[in-house]
Amino acid sequence: MPIADMSSNHPVIEVKDVHKSFKSVHAVCGVNLRIHEGQFVALLGPNGAGKTTLVEMIEGIQKPDSGDIFIMGKQWHGNADELHRIIGISLQETYFIDKLTVKETLRLFASFYDLNARRVDEIIEIIGLKEKRKSYVAHISGGQRQRLALGIALINSPKILLLDEPTTGLDPNARREIWEILLELKRQTRASLILTTHYMEEAQQLCDYIIIIDKGKILAEGTLSQLLKDDGGEKIIEYRKKTLDDVFTAMTGRRLDE
């Protein structure tokens, strides 16, 4: 039984048999998952696997065609304001207002959660943008912009953090800076995280539970060591070549970065 199912009877996120289609494309096909407090979970899959659609349904941005999603035991309908206050999100490729400074952008988002300027200063410290706090968003680098997006996701001290490909397109250094912030968060809080990525290394570094997804379906899930040993009881790869990429390739015939 996966670790996610053993830790508690009250998951912070529960997805039950969720389906979502766009015209003839089945983006998500019957996904089930349970995520518990403090758990860092990676949704690992190539582009077009359905990761973003699944995460956006959990975020309440998209509605499932069928199935149920519970956040802290509550569904989005009728509870949006309450749920928005306990989750933090970072969308894939979000732009902010170019002509606002880093600090002004954080102050704006802080006001949505009834937070004041002190929390803004704390976040600037956490994301390491003190020197850039007075720079316009248009004038900061891609890595700094991603750190700002992460800062906005963290501003309300969320119980659940949903990050959609937070390091895509960043150089290795900028990627590592984001990882450091998230690892520090893991050490200091009991927040749960769902992170979508197609970087195997990112999933390995940050997450204690990995879900491999492709064509809208969960192919395998478990801890890193579980995935490297087997897949649903079937030996799928030789011990000498075991990496997540190998697991994915063995299951789908494709590589993660395709």
Added chain:
Amino acid sequence: MNKLIRTDQLVQLVIAHFKELIRQPEVIFWGFIFPILMSLGLGIAFSQKTDIVRSVAVIEKNNPSDTSRQHSIIDDFLNVHGDAIDPAHNKGAQRKLTLSDKRIGNTIFLFVKKDWQDAILLLKRGSVGVIMEEADGRIIYHFDPLNIDAQLSYLKLSNAFARPATGVEDNHEEVKPLTVRGTRYIDFLIPGLISMDLMMSIMWGMSYGMIERRSRKLLRRMVATPMKKSHFLAALMFVRIAMNFIESALLVLFAYLVFDVTIQGSAGALCLVFLAGNIAFGGIAIFVSSHTANTETGNGLINAVVLPMTVLSGVFFSYHNFPEWSIPFIQKLPLTLLADGIRSVFIEGAGIKEIILPSAILSAVGAVFFTVGLKTFKWH
């Protein structure tokens, strides 16, 4: 938590929208400087009393050596009443005729000799409005009677050639140029410009701004927080309306200082109809931007709204020149209601009583579009 108004949120949204707006240099140019330049250019063009210069084509005779026609009525007239000029500096004309009039300004006709083919070409290009020809001892005038300018040229020329001795001023008529406030073109233009600026500013600033925010997923990110959607839109409208008030106030001040344009009616009535115009176009802007996330489509939609009204609603010239059947339709367009309302306060001295109906209609238009737009608004 579910307070009707979240003050800090609303204040921060207003501050953010305001800073975003004023930190764009192009906003300062298009919002503040361009309307003033436009009023300056058009105001000068239509308020200076300068000489009116028009070219006239005169058909050369087919056979200049024909001795049977030694006398030409046009040449003989111009030899007596006209002046010889250098064709190189006068659009190819060899003669000019000046009809002096100290009261309404001089009219100068430049006479260019051409054969029929070239004369028609000049007419097609708009270089001349009238072609003169002689046949059987008479002058024949060729021009498009629907072209008012050509018709006026014909009337002046015809009068001059028929009564060369009397001159334009020497008759039994009297001309008294109007100097009453509100009768100049600039008095007509400034209210039109204020109305058009308001429409353009809201449609491009709000509609396009929202479509762009949607295409960049900023709207999606903002509504994934406890931000109140109504606060977002209210802040956007508030900032835009405040900017419109400032822009228009500057334009009015400029028109007063440079052209002596004054508001003859009630300032309160002006504010009321101006606010109603903002509400009308604010609602239309939200409706237009309610769905699309594609800025190209957005461009098309906004142009489809603003271009017909800019042409039809009497911003630059009176819409009463359009066909009779179209006038009732044109008068119901939001920009016409706004321009007519502002114009009535500026030049007819209208007060609250006269302005209340158009203001109510404009506000209702805004409310209807706002409600429908908000119901179908795509935040994601």
